[in-house]
Amino acid sequence: MSVPETAKDGIKFTGIASREELAACPGITTGERFEKGPVAVIECVQEIPCNPCEHACSSGAIVVGQPITRLPVLDGAKCIGCGACLAFCPGLAIFLVHKNYTDTSSLVEFPYEYLPLPAEGSLVPCGGRDGDFIAEGKVVKVKQTRQNDGTALIVVEIPKEYFMDIRTICRKETYHGQG
Amino acid sequence: MERGMKKAQVVIVGGGPAGLCAAIEAAGAGARVVIIDENNSPGGQLFKQIHKFFGSFEHKAGMRGCTIGARLLEETKSLGVEVILNAPVYGLFKHEGGMVVSYAQDGREKAILGEKLILATGAGENALAFPGGTLPGVMGAGCAQTMINVNRVLPGKRIVMVGSGNVGLIVAYQLLQAGARVLALIEAAPYIGGYGVHASKIRRAGTPILVGHTITRAIGKAQVESVEITGLDENFQALAGTARVLEADTVCVAVGLSPLTELAWMAGCDFTWIPQLGGHIPIHNENMETTIAGVYAAGDITGSEEASTAMEEGRLAGIAAAEALGLAAGRTKEMKLEIWARMNALRTGPFGQRRFEAKTQLLGSARKAAQ
Numbered sequence: 001m002s003v004p005e006t007a008k009d010g011i012k013f014t015g016i017a018s019r020e021e022l023a024a025c026p027g028i029t030t031g032e033r034f035e036k037g038p039v040a041v042i043e044c045v046q047e048i049p050c051n052p053c054e055h056a057c058s059s060g061a062i063v064v065g066q067p068i069t070r071l072p073v074l075d076g077a078k079c080i081g082c083g084a085c086l087a088f089c090p091g092l093a094i095f096l097v098h099k100n101y102t103d104t105s106s107l108v109e110f111p112y113e114y115l116p117l118p119a120e121g122s123l124v125p126c127g128g129r130d131g132d133f134i135a136e137g138k139v140v141k142v143k144q145t146r147q148n149d150g151t152a153l154i155v156v157e158i159p160k161e162y163f164m165d166i167r168t169i170c171r172k173e174t175y176h177g178q179g
Numbered sequence: 180m181e182r183g184m185k186k187a188q189v190v191i192v193g194g195g196p197a198g199l200c201a202a203i204e205a206a207g208a209g210a211r212v213v214i215i216d217e218n219n220s221p222g223g224q225l226f227k228q229i230h231k232f233f234g235s236f237e238h239k240a241g242m243r244g245c246t247i248g249a250r251l252l253e254e255t256k257s258l259g260v261e262v263i264l265n266a267p268v269y270g271l272f273k274h275e276g277g278m279v280v281s282y283a284q285d286g287r288e289k290a291i292l293g294e295k296l297i298l299a300t301g302a303g304e305n306a307l308a309f310p311g312g313t314l315p316g317v318m319g320a321g322c323a324q325t326m327i328n329v330n331r332v333l334p335g336k337r338i339v340m341v342g343s344g345n346v347g348l349i350v351a352y353q354l355l356q357a358g359a360r361v362l363a364l365i366e367a368a369p370y371i372g373g374y375g376v377h378a379s380k381i382r383r384a385g386t387p388i389l390v391g392h393t394i395t396r397a398i399g400k401a402q403v404e405s406v407e408i409t410g411l412d413e414n415f416q417a418l419a420g421t422a423r424v425l426e427a428d429t430v431c432v433a434v435g436l437s438p439l440t441e442l443a444w445m446a447g448c449d450f451t452w453i454p455q456l457g458g459h460i461p462i463h464n465e466n467m468e469t470t471i472a473g474v475y476a477a478g479d480i481t482g483s484e485e486a487s488t489a490m491e492e493g494r495l496a497g498i499a500a501a502e503a504l505g506l507a508a509g510r511t512k513e514m515k516l517e518i519w520a521r522m523n524a525l526r527t528g529p530f531g532q533r534r535f536e537a538k539t540q541l542l543g544s545a546r547k548a549a550q
Contacts, residue, residue, distance in 0.1 A: 008369075011371075011375035012370045012371055012375065013369075013370055013390055014378075014382070014388065015371055015378030015379055015381065015382040015388045016378075016382050017375070017379070043379075046374065046376070046528075046529070046530075047527075047528035047529055047530075048233060048374050048376070048528060048530055049233060049235070049487075049524065049525045049526075049527065049528060050234060050240060051236050051240070052231075052236045052240050052241030054236070055236040056241075067524050067527045067528070068234075068235055068524045068525070068527070069527045069528030069531065088231075088241050089241075089376075090230065090231035090233050090240065090241060090376075091233070091376025091377065091380075092376065092379075092380055093376045113356055114355070114356055114384075127383070127385075129379065129382060129383060130382055130385075131383050131385035131386075132385075149231070149242075149243065149246075151231070167383060168383040168384075170385070171355070171383070171384040171385050
């Protein structure tokens with residue numbers, strides 16, 4: 001069964017940040033910074049009252065400031081790519097991207113609050129912001145720390161061309177055969 | 180009044196986030212505080228909020244609602260607050276020295292005299308009328324959330340969520356976490372009502388969000404077997420040719436909350452009508468005191484918002500009640516100003532602005548009533 005989408009673009013209409021919204025998002029650093037190593041990608045495009053990310057960052061790379069509804073601003077020069085902010089975002093909207101993991105692959109890390117968790121080393125279908133399949137990825141790491149309070153962080157190795165597209169393990173795939 | 184009637188300096192009706200925070204502030208100032216709650220455990224809706232809360236880091240944002248609930252309970256316990264459970268309050272009577280609060284417990288009528296009364300009764304889910312809406316399998320989203328997160332029971336396997344406010348979005352996500360399939364989240368308005376980040380979570384999980392859509396009927400004999408939805412035009416009229424049937428076994432309705440104001444009516448509080456806050460709202464001033472002296476209101480009863488603002492309003496009411504009892508320490512004025520600054524900050528931005536304006540209107544009604 002497929003349910004067609006509505007036409008209008010943008011997070012307020014589809015639940016997915018549009019290309020334009022992401023391009024204007026102050027939580028996403030510049031292209032050059034991605035070449036230099038792992039960096040946080042804060043896909044937060046709506047002014048909501050929230051600031052735990054600012055306090056999660058010990059490098060001072062994330063600034064929300066006052067009022068609390070301001071969008072988080074990421075300073076790519078200060079971000080050390082530690083990923084400490086990921087599990088603190090109640091919106092699960094922060095990702096860690098290591099574009100040049102190898103010549104052909106990138107690492108993308110994201111919060112994942114579903115069971116069962118994938119096994120490290122396994123191949124999983126990876127999807128985009130709409131949950132649709134993009135490419136297969138390899139689970140490099142599954143992080144479950146006390147500090148992250150039940151939110152697992154998953155690191156997948158994926159084809160480099162999708163480093164700004166892949167944001168989850170495909171949940172849709174798990175539905176197949178259950179209909 | 181019977182001789183030997185139970186007494187407290189502050190009686191709080193409702194042990195949710197607002198009531199617990201009111202108790203903590205009042206008891207912290209030295210008041211003898213009793214909370215009365217009709218449920219079998221305190222915490223209101225906090226213990227089914229298994230997601231991490233938004234808000235300010237200094238005020239427990241980033242922490243899960245259930246964890247916040249546990250912390251608040253510990254605090255009330257350590258401050259010696261008495262919590263009476265399974266006790267619906269059914270009567271309020273003005274009396275010398277305060278208000279007599281009548282409640283039922285273990286099938287008996289009981290009463291307590293409170294010098295100050297704080298109403299923190301919360302809000303209830305709105306219903307939606309549609310053919311088949313009485314079939315088993317149609318339920319409030321809050322009900323489904325209680326089933327999965329408190330009672331660990333999955334209400335259905337194939338779910339249609341109606342309503343895209345934060346409740347609809349969050350409960351849809353939690354149903355996915357609990358192992359259900361959410362076939363679609365539909366919203367009659369042409370846009371998503373809640374936070375985009377909550378919407379993004381369920382989109383990443385593969386759940387479509389259909390704005391400009393409504394449910395036309397639930398179909399089934401003894402229970403929901405399928406659900407018919409349709410697209411809507413800009414006047415909320417069904418668009419020809421857009422009706423379709425989803426093979427769902429459950430419909431969750433998340434179409435807003437209405438403040439539970441019965442006790443405020445009973446107390447004789449003056450009301451105002453503010454649709455953005457959920458309808459009839461008891462008028463209150465900056466101290467959360469209603470137009471009846473010594474009767475305070477805090478949390479969703481003063482307009483549906485979020486737990487973060489409910490906790491702040493509860494603190495205000497608790498501080499003000501203690502102050503009125505002559506118990507307050509020197510910093511009362513500063514504490515109240517700090518709380519107002521935090522609440523105003525929570526009510527900024529595109530989502531908060533309308534609530535800020537509505538709350539400002541409500542305080543304006545209080546000033547008018549005082550004249």
